[in-house]
Amino acid sequence: MDVPMPKSSRARRRSSSMVIAALLTGLATACGGSAISGEQPASQAAGGPATIGLVVPKSGVYAPLGADMENGFKLYLDQHGGKLGGKEIDLKVSDEGEGPQTGVPAATKLVTQDKAGAVVGIVNSATALGLRDTFIESKVPLIIANAGADDVTTSGGSPYIWRTSFTNNAVGASLGAEVAKQVGGEPVYLITADYAAGKEMVGGFKKAFEDAGGKVAGEAYTPFGTTKDFQPYLSKIKGTGAKAVFCFYAGAEAVGFVKQYDQFGLSGDLPLFGTGFVTEGAVLDAQGAAAVGTQTSLHYSDLIDSPKNKEFVTAYQAAFKEAPTVYAVQAYDAAAVLDAALAKAATTDGEAISKALAEIGAVDSPRGTWTFDAEHDPEQPYYLRKVEERSGAYVNALVSELAKG
Amino acid sequence: MQYAVTVLNGLALGAILFLIAVGLSLVFGIMDVLNLAHGAVYLVGAYVAVALIEGHASVAGFVAAVLVAALVGGLAGAALAGMSIPVRGHLDQALLTLGTALIITELISEFFGNEVRSVAPPPGLDASVGLFGQAYPAYRLALVVVGVVVAVGLHLLLERTRIGATLRATVADRQMVEAMGIRTRRLVISVFAAGAALAAVGGVLAGPVLGAQPGLDDTVLLLALVVVVIGGLGSVRGALLGAVLVGQVQALGVALLPDQASFLLFAAMAAVLLLRPAGLLPARGPAHA
Numbered sequence: 001m002d003v004p005m006p007k008s009s010r011a012r013r014r015s016s017s018m019v020i021a022a023l024l025t026g027l028a029t030a031c032g033g034s035a036i037s038g039e040q041p042a043s044q045a046a047g048g049p050a051t052i053g054l055v056v057p058k059s060g061v062y063a064p065l066g067a068d069m070e071n072g073f074k075l076y077l078d079q080h081g082g083k084l085g086g087k088e089i090d091l092k093v094s095d096e097g098e099g100p101q102t103g104v105p106a107a108t109k110l111v112t113q114d115k116a117g118a119v120v121g122i123v124n125s126a127t128a129l130g131l132r133d134t135f136i137e138s139k140v141p142l143i144i145a146n147a148g149a150d151d152v153t154t155s156g157g158s159p160y161i162w163r164t165s166f167t168n169n170a171v172g173a174s175l176g177a178e179v180a181k182q183v184g185g186e187p188v189y190l191i192t193a194d195y196a197a198g199k200e201m202v203g204g205f206k207k208a209f210e211d212a213g214g215k216v217a218g219e220a221y222t223p224f225g226t227t228k229d230f231q232p233y234l235s236k237i238k239g240t241g242a243k244a245v246f247c248f249y250a251g252a253e254a255v256g257f258v259k260q261y262d263q264f265g266l267s268g269d270l271p272l273f274g275t276g277f278v279t280e281g282a283v284l285d286a287q288g289a290a291a292v293g294t295q296t297s298l299h300y301s302d303l304i305d306s307p308k309n310k311e312f313v314t315a316y317q318a319a320f321k322e323a324p325t326v327y328a329v330q331a332y333d334a335a336a337v338l339d340a341a342l343a344k345a346a347t348t349d350g351e352a353i354s355k356a357l358a359e360i361g362a363v364d365s366p367r368g369t370w371t372f373d374a375e376h377d378p379e380q381p382y383y384l385r386k387v388e389e390r391s392g393a394y395v396n397a398l399v400s401e402l403a404k405g
Numbered sequence: 406m407q408y409a410v411t412v413l414n415g416l417a418l419g420a421i422l423f424l425i426a427v428g429l430s431l432v433f434g435i436m437d438v439l440n441l442a443h444g445a446v447y448l449v450g451a452y453v454a455v456a457l458i459e460g461h462a463s464v465a466g467f468v469a470a471v472l473v474a475a476l477v478g479g480l481a482g483a484a485l486a487g488m489s490i491p492v493r494g495h496l497d498q499a500l501l502t503l504g505t506a507l508i509i510t511e512l513i514s515e516f517f518g519n520e521v522r523s524v525a526p527p528p529g530l531d532a533s534v535g536l537f538g539q540a541y542p543a544y545r546l547a548l549v550v551v552g553v554v555v556a557v558g559l560h561l562l563l564e565r566t567r568i569g570a571t572l573r574a575t576v577a578d579r580q581m582v583e584a585m586g587i588r589t590r591r592l593v594i595s596v597f598a599a600g601a602a603l604a605a606v607g608g609v610l611a612g613p614v615l616g617a618q619p620g621l622d623d624t625v626l627l628l629a630l631v632v633v634v635i636g637g638l639g640s641v642r643g644a645l646l647g648a649v650l651v652g653q654v655q656a657l658g659v660a661l662l663p664d665q666a667s668f669l670l671f672a673a674m675a676a677v678l679l680l681r682p683a684g685l686l687p688a689r690g691p692a693h694a
Binding site for chain 2: 059060061063064194220222223226227228229231232233235236238239251252255256259263264265282283285286287288
């Protein structure tokens with residue numbers, strides 16, 4: 001039998017175990033798994049099919065976005081008989097996971113081991129930033145189909161870094177003049193998660209909004225990923241005399257924020273604006289009635305009334321039994337861009353494809369016609385959308401195309 | 406008056422945290438087992454609510470979800486107890502329970518997908534009521550009531566019944582209790598099962614506030630561990646005090662010091678560890694008996 005330990009030291013030993021456990025839990029969440037990337041002799045087939053890598057999250061919090069992107073990319077491939085630019089495609093899909101510690105090795109492996117001629121995908125901006133220099137050095141084009149951090153594309157444009165999605169700054173800025181017009185000189189409160197994407201979107205909005213004569217009532221940056229309860233912030237917004245709110249949240253935080261905005265009685269008095277991700281895809285189903293009336297800006301809505309989009313939505317719905325999201329379109333367009341580039345490229349290696357990417361001109365997309373700008377970011381239309389209930393389901397109804405700022 | 410609503414809101418969050426943390430605290434106190442699968446059991450409860458309620462709220466559906474979650478949670482707790490009793494050493498226990506947690510959460514995400522899901526509050530509690538001139542969701546008021554009822558119930562069970570006395574004695578000195586001819590094994594498994602059942606019920610009750618999604622288990626487990634560290638191990642009162650404090654740090658603290666919001670929780674934990682390393686209200690051990 002043990003000699004009973006004095007209570008205080010026993011309790012201290014236990015509580016220190018608890019502290020270690022608390023820290024370990026945090027670490028386990030932060031680290032996730034890490035892939036092992038080893039060098040293996042790879043056989044590069046000359047004159048054979050073009051090897052294209054697709055890196056999207058298949059696990060973790062971004063998995064729903066990854067599924068949409070994979071669907072969009074594969075739909076384009078299927079519609080073109082598995083060929084892009086008339087060349088057979090050997091598609092290698094790999095899991096981006098949640099952050100750079102899984103995403104960077106996954107994409108690097110596609111370049112070093114599988115000798116991909118181009119890599120498409122990347123949801124997480126930190127992963128995109130971590131990959132930028134690798135792709136520039138290996139002279140293989142990286143076509144980013146989501147990650148929106150402003151710094152991913154370089155000023156002047158690298159021949160190897162392209163983006164078919166958006167920049168955080170531009171999505172935010174697109175709504176600035178419209179909100180200034182709607183509130184008519186009344187102050188607007190800005191709130192977002194405290195991380196790069198949130199700050200860039202709110203920063204873009206704030207500049208465009210103030211340039212159009214808007215007044216900011218206050219700003220709040222909530223801890224990213226850990227904020228479950230927005231009541232302290234919502235309570236404060238009311239005290240500032242703001243007459244409307246602009247926000248950016250994604251995923252679970254978007255659901256929590258929009259629902260609580262309604263529950264704590266703000267949605268009745270203060271119109272809610274945001275970038276389109278706040279109400280895009282699966283989060284809108286979870287927000288339900290609380291989201292009705294929210295106005296957002298985005299470069300896509302599945303309700304765009306154009307023949308190209310209707311054809312796309314019909315095909316997407318037939319294949320996957322759900323409406324396409326902006327993420328699906330971004331990947332669909334990445335495939336379209338590659339299709340055009342491979343048709344022009346002499347060979348299927350990275351250098352030839354990146355040279356051809358510069359020559360493809362305008363892209364005719366379900367979102368409208370767009371081109372790559374000088375930084376290789378999309379120069380595209382943005383739309384004002386408003387959440388409405390239509391026959392029991394909630395949709396981002398298209399209000400108008402937003403004027404370019 | 407702005408802060409009155411915030412304080413109330415902190416109490417609602419505290420009520421959820423109490424339901425989750427009390428099981429973790431008692432299991433560690435009585436068995437010396439650190440159950441890292443506790444968050445996963447919570448998540449099971451949250452997805453029971455998604456499966457049985459989601460958007461179609463009815464009182465019957467809500468009651469059914471609570472009962473099913475209690476049953477599933479209890480069984481999971483008993484199974485976890487059976488697995489961890491032979492395992493000695495905190496590191497081995499952590500590996501066993503963390504591994505179990507990973508398996509449970511991966512199965513959930515295979516079955517339900519990775520989307521964020523939300524749970525509707527039961528009819529009658531789905532509206533907002535006016536409070537101090539602000540709208541406040543009625544469901545959160547109900548949570549405060551539930552938290553108080555469970556806390557009082559557990560307190561009476563532990564302090565006023567024979568089972569409670571045996572349990573407290575087991576926390577204080579398990580060998581002595583066994584030497585007196587009481588079988589602690591059955592008691593230990595029951596406590597584990599009851600703690601897990603409470604966590605799963607917490608998952609259902611928190612559904613309308615926190616929803617359900619993969620990864621929520623980690624967030625909740627971390628908060629529960631902080632509650633246990635602050636409150637002290639193995640005591641219901643400690644878990645209650647810890648939960649209320651963490652709720653207030655997350656609500657009032659954030660309202661008063663929004664710029665320090667990310668650090669407040671761990672600053673509070675560090676302060677408690679410096680001043681009262683055993684937590685604020687740990688179980689009364691032999692030294693005080």
